[in-house]
Amino acid sequence: MNFFANIWRNEKSREIIVQIFVLLCVGWFLSWLISNVDANFKALGKDLSFEFLFIPAGYDINQYLIEYNNRDSHLRAGIVGLLNTGLVAFFGIILATFLGITLGIIRLSKNWLASKIAYWYVEFTRNVPILLHILLWHGIIINTLPHPKKAINIGDVTFLSNRGFYIPKPLTEIGIELVYLFFVIAIIFSILFFKYAKKKQDLTGQQYPVIWINLMVLITLPMIGFFVSGMPITLEIPALKGFNFRGGMHMSPELAALTFALGIYTAAFIAEIVRAGILAIDKGQREAAESIGLKPSKVMNLVILPQARRVIIPPLTSQYLNLTKNSSLAIAIGYMDLVATLGGISLNQTGREMETMLIVMLIYLSVSLSISAFMNWYNNKVKLVGR
Amino acid sequence: MKTKILLAAATAGVMFAGSVLASTLDDVRARGKLNCIINTGLVGFAAPDDKGKWQGFDVDFCRAVAAATLGDADKVNYTTATGKTRFTKLAAGEGEILSRNTTWTFSRDVDLSQTFIGVNYYDGQGFMVPKALGVKSAKELDGASVCIQTGTTTELNLAEYFAGNGMKYNPVPIETNAEAQELYKAGRCDVYTTDASGLFATLYSFDNKADHMVLPEVVSKEPLGPVVRHGDDQWADIVSWVLRAMMAGEEKGITSKNVKELAAKDNKDKEINRLLGKDPLQGLSKLGLSPDWAVNVISQVGNYAETFEKHLYPLTIQRGMNALYKDGGLHYIPPIK
Numbered sequence: 001m002n003f004f005a006n007i008w009r010n011e012k013s014r015e016i017i018v019q020i021f022v023l024l025c026v027g028w029f030l031s032w033l034i035s036n037v038d039a040n041f042k043a044l045g046k047d048l049s050f051e052f053l054f055i056p057a058g059y060d061i062n063q064y065l066i067e068y069n070n071r072d073s074h075l076r077a078g079i080v081g082l083l084n085t086g087l088v089a090f091f092g093i094i095l096a097t098f099l100g101i102t103l104g105i106i107r108l109s110k111n112w113l114a115s116k117i118a119y120w121y122v123e124f125t126r127n128v129p130i131l132l133h134i135l136l137w138h139g140i141i142i143n144t145l146p147h148p149k150k151a152i153n154i155g156d157v158t159f160l161s162n163r164g165f166y167i168p169k170p171l172t173e174i175g176i177e178l179v180y181l182f183f184v185i186a187i188i189f190s191i192l193f194f195k196y197a198k199k200k201q202d203l204t205g206q207q208y209p210v211i212w213i214n215l216m217v218l219i220t221l222p223m224i225g226f227f228v229s230g231m232p233i234t235l236e237i238p239a240l241k242g243f244n245f246r247g248g249m250h251m252s253p254e255l256a257a258l259t260f261a262l263g264i265y266t267a268a269f270i271a272e273i274v275r276a277g278i279l280a281i282d283k284g285q286r287e288a289a290e291s292i293g294l295k296p297s298k299v300m301n302l303v304i305l306p307q308a309r310r311v312i313i314p315p316l317t318s319q320y321l322n323l324t325k326n327s328s329l330a331i332a333i334g335y336m337d338l339v340a341t342l343g344g345i346s347l348n349q350t351g352r353e354m355e356t357m358l359i360v361m362l363i364y365l366s367v368s369l370s371i372s373a374f375m376n377w378y379n380n381k382v383k384l385v386g387r
Numbered sequence: 388m389k390t391k392i393l394l395a396a397a398t399a400g401v402m403f404a405g406s407v408l409a410s411t412l413d414d415v416r417a418r419g420k421l422n423c424i425i426n427t428g429l430v431g432f433a434a435p436d437d438k439g440k441w442q443g444f445d446v447d448f449c450r451a452v453a454a455a456t457l458g459d460a461d462k463v464n465y466t467t468a469t470g471k472t473r474f475t476k477l478a479a480g481e482g483e484i485l486s487r488n489t490t491w492t493f494s495r496d497v498d499l500s501q502t503f504i505g506v507n508y509y510d511g512q513g514f515m516v517p518k519a520l521g522v523k524s525a526k527e528l529d530g531a532s533v534c535i536q537t538g539t540t541t542e543l544n545l546a547e548y549f550a551g552n553g554m555k556y557n558p559v560p561i562e563t564n565a566e567a568q569e570l571y572k573a574g575r576c577d578v579y580t581t582d583a584s585g586l587f588a589t590l591y592s593f594d595n596k597a598d599h600m601v602l603p604e605v606v607s608k609e610p611l612g613p614v615v616r617h618g619d620d621q622w623a624d625i626v627s628w629v630l631r632a633m634m635a636g637e638e639k640g641i642t643s644k645n646v647k648e649l650a651a652k653d654n655k656d657k658e659i660n661r662l663l664g665k666d667p668l669q670g671l672s673k674l675g676l677s678p679d680w681a682v683n684v685i686s687q688v689g690n691y692a693e694t695f696e697k698h699l700y701p702l703t704i705q706r707g708m709n710a711l712y713k714d715g716g717l718h719y720i721p722p723i724k
Contacts, residue, residue: 044478045500045617059542060549060558070546142575162574163532163557242530243520243577244557253575254559334534334559334570345542345560348471351499 037354052350053078059345061336063252074346081341082363088258088337089324095263096323097316100270105300107275118271126268130326133265138257138333145253148244157237159245164252166238166245175229182225183218190214254335258327266323273315277308309382317375321368328364338363411483411615411622412456412675420462423449424482427467429564430588431702432488441465445486447694448507448613448630450687452484455629455680460687469562470537474499477616484626485614488582490540500617504627507612507691509708509717511605512544513583515590518600520577525604529554534576536567541581544607564589582609587702625674631720632681635662636690638711638720643689650682662723691718 007013041048057077060070065083068076107118125133142162146152151161159166197208226233238248281304289303290296330337331344343360347353415421425445426433433443450460468476468487474495477485488510489495491503514525522528525548535541537560549556559576561567568589571579579589586601593599613630615623636642639659641649650663660666664678671678688694695709710716 043618046478058546060546060556062558062560070550139573142570142573147574243528244530244532246530331562332566334561336560340537340560344471345537348474348537349494349543351474351495353475 041354048355049352050355052346052352052355055350057346058349061341063255063336074342074350077346078338078342078359081336081338084335084341085324085327085330085337085339085367088255088262088327088330088335091255091259092262092266092323092327093320095259096266096270096319099263099267100319101274103267103271104274104278107271108278122268122271125265126272128265130261130265131329131332133261134258134329134333137261138253141253141257148240151240151245157235159238159240161245162253163244164250165256166248166250168235168237169247169249171234171236173232173234175232178229179222179225179232183222186218186221189217189221193217252335254330254333257333258330258335262323262326265326266319269319269322270316273312273319274308276315277310277312278304280311281307306382310379310384313375313379313382317372317379320371320375324367324371325364411619412625415456415483419457420464421449421453421457421484422464422466422482423452424466424468424473424476424485424487425449426487427469427563427565429488429585430591431698431704432584432588433465433467433486442698444508444694444698445488445613447688447698448486448633449484451633451684452626452629454683454687455632455676456625458677458679458683460683471562474501477501477614480616483615483622488584488611489614490582491610491612492540495614501614502617502623503612503614504623505612505630506610506717507630508584508610510582510584510609510611512541512580512607512609513586513605514602515571515579515586515599516577516602518598522602525602525606526552526554528556528578530556531577532557532559532575533578533580534567534571535560536564536581536585537562540607540609545580548606568592582611584611584699584702584704587704591702621674625676628674629680629684631723632662632684633688633691633694634711634718634720635723636681636685637692638713641685641690643686643693646682646685650679658723668723 007017053075054073056071057074058070059077061068061077061080061084063084064080065087066076066080068080103118103121106114107122109115109118145160145162148159148161148163151159151166153159157168193208193214194210197210201207236247238245238250285303285307286299289299294302327337328339331340334340338360343356347356350356423446425441425443428434429443431443432445433441436442446465449463449465453463454460466476466481468485473485473487473489476482478499478501485501488508489503490510491506495501496503514528516522528549533545533556535545535558542558542560545556545558559570561570564581564585567579567581570576572593579586581589583601583605590596590599590601613626615626635658636646639656639662641659641663646663649659650665653665654660657666661668662681664680664682668678671680689697691711695706706714706716708717710718712719
């Protein structure tokens with residue numbers, strides 16, 4: 001008896017006992033869940049089978065980044081959906097990041113009006129559920145923009161309508177390789193020049209306008225290639241044929257609404273994170289930077305933000321994850337993401353709800369973990385190196 | 388330790404499964420209410436009236452089964468389901484019947500382990516367009532944007548029809564009828580497609596009915612009917628014979644008005660006697676129903692024609708294929724003997 005009492009009194013062994021107990025509870029719960037599912041499946045005469053993934057899906061998808069038609073399998077339909085999820089998450093994250101950082105900085109501005117506008121923006125957007133944002137943007141686009149026959153015409157090449165935005169699509173012809181080659185050369189030059197300028201600055205303090213020079217090189221070199229090779233790019237102009245525009249590149253109202261809604265909603269949270277990050281930097285840093293005569297923009301970009309980044313990145317990661325997962329609300333407006341294809345129509349056509357939901361959950365899990373891993377890598381890169 | 392946990396878990400699982408295996412009729416009687424899964428809102432089939440009471444053709448079928456099994460058509464709990472959630476809800480036991488414009492197909496019958504007990508409405512997928520579009524046939528729809536109510540066989544029919552006619556289209560899949568309607572009205576789509584019955588119901592709810600039309604093409608076979616879970620043949624028999632009793636009512640001229648009268652007297656047509664409990668109907672006790680089951684159904688809900696006229700005539704839906712065989716339709720029921 002004394003022996004057991006001693007084990008319990010010992011902090012180390014008590015920790016282990018508690019952990020074993022918790023682990024057993026979790027294990028018991030999981031095995032109960034699994035056996036329950038198994039028993040109920042048996043009772044219903046169902047089996048767990050993933051064969052349906054390889055039969056033709058039979059339905060069409062309105063936006064595909066890889067070739068897809070309705071004879072392709074459910075698996076491919078799911079991949080098309082996953083890529084659509086990725087696309088909207090990508091656009092949304094870019095928009096949210098730029099807007100969020102800008103708003104976060106404006107929020108701290110000494111200009112009363114600017115700071116109040118940013119304040120109200122944050123309060124309004126983050127306190128309205130994301131689903132309403134999505135429905136609102138979709139409603140605005142399809143109700144305010146005209147029918148394709150009366151589409152807003154911008155220079156006869158770009159058209160805005162309630163069926164989406166149409167822009168010219170570049171088509172490449174023979175000779176395009178030269179343009180690519182020149183572009184690669186321009187990139188290599190930019191990298192080398194950047195390194196050279198940095199080294200020079202470290203040694204002598206002399207600065208080059210690196211961004212402007214690189215930008216010029218990146219634009220002019222491929223342009224020279226373009227003209228030398230006889231202009232091998234033509235534009236496919238969208239044109240109204242029958243009910244809709246055909247040709248050109250098309251952004252559907254659903255993709256646009258979802259990008260705006262997710263970007264604008266998440267930007268409000270990011271703005272707060274950025275503001276918190278900036279406020280976390282000791283004001284002595286700013287004063288010191290100002291006292292050596294740096295311009296306000298340099299103070300922000302060279303002194304404050306690099307330090308604030310360390311505070312900002314961990315919560316920013318979870319905002320990116322939220323945005324990606326929130327994109328599953330796409331189904332409300334008919335954007336065919338992963339949940340709408342594999343977790344929606346495929347589920348319904350095959351009736352394999354357990355299987356499709358498991359797959360969809362696993363995919364979201366792995367997408368989230370990848371974003372997390374990337375952000376952790378970035379965080380490790382910028383975090384304060386202990387000395 | 389580990390095996391004990393597994394054993395306990397297995398026991399719990401089996402006990403849970405056991406409740407699923409008990410007789411559905413006993414469950415319903417013990418509860419005193421029938422749980423019925425219906426549409427989230429489709430005028431004519433299942434929609435709340437101005438008092439918040441569910442009304443419609445599919446709702447009436449739930450009421451008929453409640454009348455036959457519990458003696459009171461009002462003893463029904465309604466659970467709504469979208470096209471996507473309906474089979475899951477039925478499989479999970481949230482209802483004893485799925486009465487929600489459900490198309491009978493091979494995979495749904497066989498692969499999903501459920502039983503279709505008959506057809507109560509012969510339907511087909513159609514297209515609705517604004518008249519201003521100037522389209523007279525579905526064959527002219529090449530390149531159109533099409534709003535689809537998902538969770539039905541609609542996507543597959545649409546894909547096959549357009550591919551079969553060498554036409555392209557831009558699908559806009561929407562979860563519920565209400566939202567799909569809004570998109571169609573806002574001009575996001577040129578065409579709205581779902582089962583023709585659904586199109587008529589949708590059109591009925593429009594303010595400007597005259598500006599829209601349903602195209603003549605019907606591109607699929609959609610036999611709609613109530614569904615029950617596999618495994619309880621007694622329950623499947625009850626539900627299917629309730630449907631047949633309603634149709635027999637129409638065939639034999641038994642209506643909610645004269646059913647009590649006919650049940651009280653000895654009719655020349657012995658089939659009426661057997662249906663209404665005057666003469667014994669061999670095997671009825673195996674279904675666990677009382678002899679006045681059909682009287683309850685017809686007196687409280689009406690025969691097939693009565694519920695059709697009450698709920699679907701206002702939507703300008705004609706009997707067409709849904710007439711009895713003797714009137715040139717497809718409904719032909721086995722004899723009641």
